[in-house]
Amino acid sequence: MNMRGIRFVPQDCNVNFIGMRMFAFAFSIILVLGSIGVTVQRGLNLGIDFTGGTVIEIRTPVIPNIEALRTILNDLDLGSISIQEFGQIDDLLIRLPAQKKSADWQKGDEEPNEVAIELVRETLDEAFEGQTVDYRRIEYVGPQVGEELKIKGLYAIIFSLLGILTYIWFRFEWQFGVAAIIALGHDAIATIGLFALMQMEFNLSTVAALLMIAGYSINDTVVVFDRVRENLRKYKKKPLLELFNISVNQTLSRTLMTSLTTLLALVALYTFGGEVIRGFVYALIFGIIIGTYSSVFVASPVLLLMNVRRGAPPSDKAAEAGAPEVI
Amino acid sequence: MIQIARWKIFLILAVCIYGFAYSSPNFVGGQTHQWMKEALPDWMPKKTVNLGLDLRGGAHLLYEVDLDAVFEDRAEVFAEDFKKSLKEAKIAKQSVSTIKRGVRIVLDNADDAQEVKKMIRRTDPRLILSIDTLGTTITALMDEAYITQVQDQTISQVIEVVRRRIDMMGTTEPVIQRQGLNRVVIQVPGADSKQLRDLVGQTAKLGFHLVGGEGKRKISEVSLSYADTPMRKINVKRHAIIAGDMLDDAQPSFNQNGQAVVSFRLNAAGARKFCSVTRKNVGKPFAIVLDNKVISAPVINEAICGGQGQISGGFDVQEAAELSLLLRAGALPTDLKVVEERSVGPSLGADSVAAGKMASLIGLAFVLVFMFVGYGLFGLMANVALVVNIALILAILSSLQATLTLPGIAGIVLTVGMAVDANVLIFERIREEIAGGRSALSSIDAGYSRAMATIIDSNLTTLIAAIILFSFGTGPIKGFSVTLGVGILTSFFSAIFVTRLLVVLWIKKTNPKTVPI
Numbered sequence: 001m002n003m004r005g006i007r008f009v010p011q012d013c014n015v016n017f018i019g020m021r022m023f024a025f026a027f028s029i030i031l032v033l034g035s036i037g038v039t040v041q042r043g044l045n046l047g048i049d050f051t052g053g054t055v056i057e058i059r060t061p062v063i064p065n066i067e068a069l070r071t072i073l074n075d076l077d078l079g080s081i082s083i084q085e086f087g088q089i090d091d092l093l094i095r096l097p098a099q100k101k102s103a104d105w106q107k108g109d110e111e112p113n114e115v116a117i118e119l120v121r122e123t124l125d126e127a128f129e130g131q132t133v134d135y136r137r138i139e140y141v142g143p144q145v146g147e148e149l150k151i152k153g154l155y156a157i158i159f160s161l162l163g164i165l166t167y168i169w170f171r172f173e174w175q176f177g178v179a180a181i182i183a184l185g186h187d188a189i190a191t192i193g194l195f196a197l198m199q200m201e202f203n204l205s206t207v208a209a210l211l212m213i214a215g216y217s218i219n220d221t222v223v224v225f226d227r228v229r230e231n232l233r234k235y236k237k238k239p240l241l242e243l244f245n246i247s248v249n250q251t252l253s254r255t256l257m258t259s260l261t262t263l264l265a266l267v268a269l270y271t272f273g274g275e276v277i278r279g280f281v282y283a284l285i286f287g288i289i290i291g292t293y294s295s296v297f298v299a300s301p302v303l304l305l306m307n308v309r310r311g312a313p314p315s316d317k318a319a320e321a322g323a324p325e326v327i
Numbered sequence: 328m329i330q331i332a333r334w335k336i337f338l339i340l341a342v343c344i345y346g347f348a349y350s351s352p353n354f355v356g357g358q359t360h361q362w363m364k365e366a367l368p369d370w371m372p373k374k375t376v377n378l379g380l381d382l383r384g385g386a387h388l389l390y391e392v393d394l395d396a397v398f399e400d401r402a403e404v405f406a407e408d409f410k411k412s413l414k415e416a417k418i419a420k421q422s423v424s425t426i427k428r429g430v431r432i433v434l435d436n437a438d439d440a441q442e443v444k445k446m447i448r449r450t451d452p453r454l455i456l457s458i459d460t461l462g463t464t465i466t467a468l469m470d471e472a473y474i475t476q477v478q479d480q481t482i483s484q485v486i487e488v489v490r491r492r493i494d495m496m497g498t499t500e501p502v503i504q505r506q507g508l509n510r511v512v513i514q515v516p517g518a519d520s521k522q523l524r525d526l527v528g529q530t531a532k533l534g535f536h537l538v539g540g541e542g543k544r545k546i547s548e549v550s551l552s553y554a555d556t557p558m559r560k561i562n563v564k565r566h567a568i569i570a571g572d573m574l575d576d577a578q579p580s581f582n583q584n585g586q587a588v589v590s591f592r593l594n595a596a597g598a599r600k601f602c603s604v605t606r607k608n609v610g611k612p613f614a615i616v617l618d619n620k621v622i623s624a625p626v627i628n629e630a631i632c633g634g635q636g637q638i639s640g641g642f643d644v645q646e647a648a649e650l651s652l653l654l655r656a657g658a659l660p661t662d663l664k665v666v667e668e669r670s671v672g673p674s675l676g677a678d679s680v681a682a683g684k685m686a687s688l689i690g691l692a693f694v695l696v697f698m699f700v701g702y703g704l705f706g707l708m709a710n711v712a713l714v715v716n717i718a719l720i721l722a723i724l725s726s727l728q729a730t731l732t733l734p735g736i737a738g739i740v741l742t743v744g745m746a747v748d749a750n751v752l753i754f755e756r757i758r759e760e761i762a763g764g765r766s767a768l769s770s771i772d773a774g775y776s777r778a779m780a781t782i783i784d785s786n787l788t789t790l791i792a793a794i795i796l797f798s799f800g801t802g803p804i805k806g807f808s809v810t811l812g813v814g815i816l817t818s819f820f821s822a823i824f825v826t827r828l829l830v831v832l833w834i835k836k837t838n839p840k841t842v843p844i
Contacts (some may be wrong), residue, residue, distance in 0.1 A: 003703035003704040003707070003843050004703045004704075004843045004844065005699075005700065005701045005702035005703040005705070005706055005754075005844060006700055006701060007758075008701065011758065011759075011762050049802075057675065059674065110528075111528075111664055111665055113665070114524060114528070114665060118521070121521070134672060134674050135672050136671065136672045136674055136675035137669075137670065137671050137672065137675050138520055138668060138669075138670045139668065139669045139670075140665065140667065140668040140669075141666075141667050141668075142391075142665070142666035142667060144666060145389065145666045145667045149801060152799055152800070152801055153804075155799045156795065156796055156799035156800055156804060159795045159799060160791065160792045160795040160796060160799075163791040163792070163794075163795050164788050164791055164792060167787060167788055167791055168788075171784060204800075204801065204802055204803050204804055205734060205803045205804075205807075207804060208734060208796065208800065208803060208804040208807045208808070211792055211795075211796055211804075212741070212792070212807075212811070214792065215788060215789040215791075215792035215793075216745075216789070218788045219748075219785040219788055219789055222781070222784045222785055222788060223752070223781050223784075223785055226780060226781040226784060227781075250759065251755075253755050253758075254748075254751050254752055254755040257701055257747075257751045257755070258744075258745070258747070258748045258751050260697065261693075261694050261697055261698065261744045261745075261747050261748075261751070262741065262744030262745055263744070264690065264693035264694055264697055264744065265690035265691075265693065265694055265740050265741065265743050265744035266690075266740070266741065266744065267690075267693075268686050268687075268689040268690030268693055268740065269686045269690060269737055269740045269741075271686070271689075272682055272685040272686040272689055273682050273683060273685075273686040273736075273737065273740075274678060274679055274682035274683070274686075274733075276381075276675075276679060276733055277733055277734060277737055280734065280737060280803075281737065284737075284741070
């Protein structure tokens with residue numbers, strides 16, 4: 001029995017990736033600047049995790065008339081209430097802005113946001129004339145908690161980037177670290193830009209997705225850089241450009257295989273995982289595609305620009321850090 | 328590479344057996360699991376993964392405890408005490424007023440200051456005293472230890488009362504915990520958020536107050552509105568004659584007119600006091616006040632000395648039942664305010680579990696097929712490792728009783744995709760070594776040893792991200808980071824050791840000249 005696998009990338013694959021670096025740089029610079037521009041111009045559609053407010057997900061007993069519901073709910077004088085379809089025709093997502101205490105509010109009165117939720121529930125129950133409305137999800141985040149979650153999310157981003165950076169700094173020469181961080185920033189900014197462009201909700205899950213993308217991007221870059229470093233020691237005479245090309249081509253099959261398996265798993269999650277995590281998975285899918293691109297077209301060419309040192313001495317940082325040596 | 332020490336083989340097999348055994352309760356049906364729970368000793372596999380509220384349905388409420396009000400109350404008590412003591416000692420004062428977490432006393436005569444300081448120390452040594460330059464204004468502030476003690480006491484009281492209320496509701500496994508300085512988180516599986524909010528959010532501070540005069544209120548009185556008609560106000564004495572903690576019991580019942588009422592019984596001290604006060608005030612009204620709202624203000628027809636009575640306030644049956652429950656469980660020491668609420672109905676929870684299962688299985692199937700197509704026999708070996716990996720993740724999550732949330736399921740699915748990375752790295756390296764002209768065995772050997780550094784690098788970077796996400800993350804981020812972190816550790820084990828064992832066994836059996844990869 002000969003159970004050999006199919007090769008998706010031929011063994012002698014030799015694409016001149018580094019030769020295309022000017023196109024890649026141009027594309028990436030446009031991508032990053034465009035992402036920043038669209039984020040500044042349109043802003044992020046921050047979810048209630050960060051802004052405070054209320055989200056109610058309902059399943060209606062009959063196919064709802066969204067326009068009519070919108071009119072009824074906006075007559076409640078609770079600020080601008082938005083209603084949208086969520087996944088299927090009888091699932092609705094209703095957003096209420098955060099409610100402020102009215103002037104005559106006094107101690108012992110009910111919290112205005114609780115009152116608003118109750119009011120909406122009563123109104124919806126009435127609108128469907130006694131048929132049961134299924135309240136599938138109610139989320140309320142107070143403005144102060146929203147502010148705290150924003151800060152915590154920011155801390156999570158900063159500290160995980162610092163953690164990853166420290167590791168890279170221990171394991172590689174500084175040029176590698178800088179190139180890896182540039183590739184990572186490229187991926188993260190492009191993903192944020194996507195959220196701004198599509199005006200998709202940016203919430204706590206999105207932060208988790210962004211960090212995951214950062215981890216994946218670094219992971220992918222590190223594999224290529226490990227090979228670059230190995231080849232730098234192996235081929236002392238080869239021109240750097242050629243050596244970088246060899247390294248990228250040698251790891252190309254792995255880069256694609258891993259990205260594809262991860263993407264397959266994510267596509268399953270996107271298709272069957274339900275509406276609640278769809279935004280999260282969408283960010284991951286985009287991030288992994290852009291991360292794969294950047295590890296080939298951004299990280300290595302940037303490293304080439306940085307005039308990396310050849311033939312590291314025996315007592316290089318890898319050995320100091322106590323990590324296993326690559327022969 | 329070709330040899331694996333016998334003890335290592337046993338260790339690898341032992342871990343695999345642990346994985347399959349301890350994840351098994353998650354796969355068996357309800358009845359079998361019930362049997363496992365009852366028949367097996369504690370160390371045997373019987374625990375399942377703990378589903379988060381987003382998967383099983385339930386309510387998560389974060390409350391802020393109004394500590395400022397507690398300190399205001401305390402300051403007021405101190406102020407009253409000081410006034411009394413000053414009067415007794417015949418010390419002339421201009422004013423005694425409460426300030427933030429303290430009391431300010433302004434004296435007529437600076438000579439009395441030392442005497443007053445001594446007096447305050449006797450009342451409570453935990454007040455920090457200071458005198459202004461004129462020597463007539465004394466400020467007494469609560470010290471750190473006192474503040475911390477009051478905060479801790481208040482929060483634990485809140486937790487106790489809330490627990491009593493929720494226990495009366497009859498729900499199982501509620502989580503009630505302090506969070507940070509002044510917050511309490513309450514998680515109740517299966518609860519409807521409205522029901523829970525009605526139960527927890529109400530302070531339920533009950534008081535019977537004598538009613539003051541009509542018109543302008545006196546300094547000893549407060550103006551309160553009626554619960555049913557907020558526009559109608561009434562002046563009542565600040566000081567309650569009977570407070571909620573004097574109740575022995577409260578039950579819903581009906582009065583002679585068939586209206587729902589709350590029947591209460593006072594304790595001995597309360598009954599005595601109520602008897603004497605009502606005797607002195609026959610013909611006057613008294614107000615029943617709940618959380619600063621007047622429920623009713625009946626006129627005292629005769630002295631009430633049996634210690635029993637009824638509160639009627641136009642309740643319906645359910646309201647009467649709810650109020651009785653709250654009165655039995657006792658009042659909260661201060662107000663609570665919802666600052667975050669996340670509740671998931673049972674239908675969405677069940678949908679999410681089904682969707683998560685479906686997505687995981689299909690994702691797994693995709694990856695299994697893809698790995699087999701890509702690497703043939705070696706792909707199959709990697710697939711075995713992948714299945715071991717998933718069993719291990721579930722086993723560890725079950726053993727740790729970690730909470731599995733929907734983003735957590737996403738984390739598992741993602742590790743499925745990434746778990747094969749280690750094997751992909753090794754297999755690609757083996758291919759390269761073969762192309763470089765090495766023999767079968769030496770290619771495999773070199774493939775493993777050379778890919779190792781890269782595997783460690785890539786796993787460690789992701790692990791760092793997972794750990795930091797765990798420590799800084801909240802909610803969905805945390806749930807995701809737990810499964811991601813566990814997944815990285817298990818995938819490292821399964822991809823390196825399990826496939827290696829399989830490869831070695833295959834080499835021993837077939838003694839191959841070429842590597843089918």
